[in-house]
Amino acid sequence: MTDTPERRSPEPGRMTGPILVGVMPGQHPVVVEQAVHMAALSGRPLVCAYADTTAYPVDGTVGGPSAPIDPDGVDEETEAIPRSLKASLAAQLAGAGVEWSLVPLAGEPAHALAREAHELGAAMIVVGTRDHTLTAALKEMTSGSVARHLFHRQDRPVLVVPVNPRVPANDDDD
Secondary structure, eight states: OOOOTTOOOOOTTOOOSOEEEEEOTTOOTHHHHHHHHHHHHHTOOEEEEEEETTEEESSSOSSSOEEESSGGGOOTTOOSSOHHHHHHHHHHHTTOSSOEEEEEEESSHHHHHHHHHHHHTOSEEEEEOOOSSHHHHHHHHHHOOHHHHHHHHOSSOEEEEOSSOOOOOOGGGO
16 A cells, blocks of 8 residues: 555654654643654654644644534633643743744544644654553543554654653662
């Protein structure tokens, strides 16, 4: 099977598109730090993508129109990307030495990131793990992890950055 013209698959062994990183408010900075590191090493631009789970893509496109899942729950102050996220990314990426942008996505994060990676012809997708909390564990049980969904559903590398690793103590190193 050959690629259709609209499909942008990465070339094996070669980084050609931007580095795509999933971002969200309150995210541990190490995720973006690792994405910046990969972008700098590869000479690729960095695309930070925020998926709004309260909206869905109307026409199935990434950057196209979106609509709220619950129109009654939307107020006029709702933004495609929260101001706090814009501000923290701008501060973190100031002087990073890589070209970067921030794009809004709509829908479930794994699907939205996969669609965006496909549209951009991204070389790689970078995501972080969840914190080790009861809330995060319950969310993963019910909806699964973004990383797991990504590496099973698309054809480009996925870098999963541990944000709060549980490293077991090695009692043999005394």
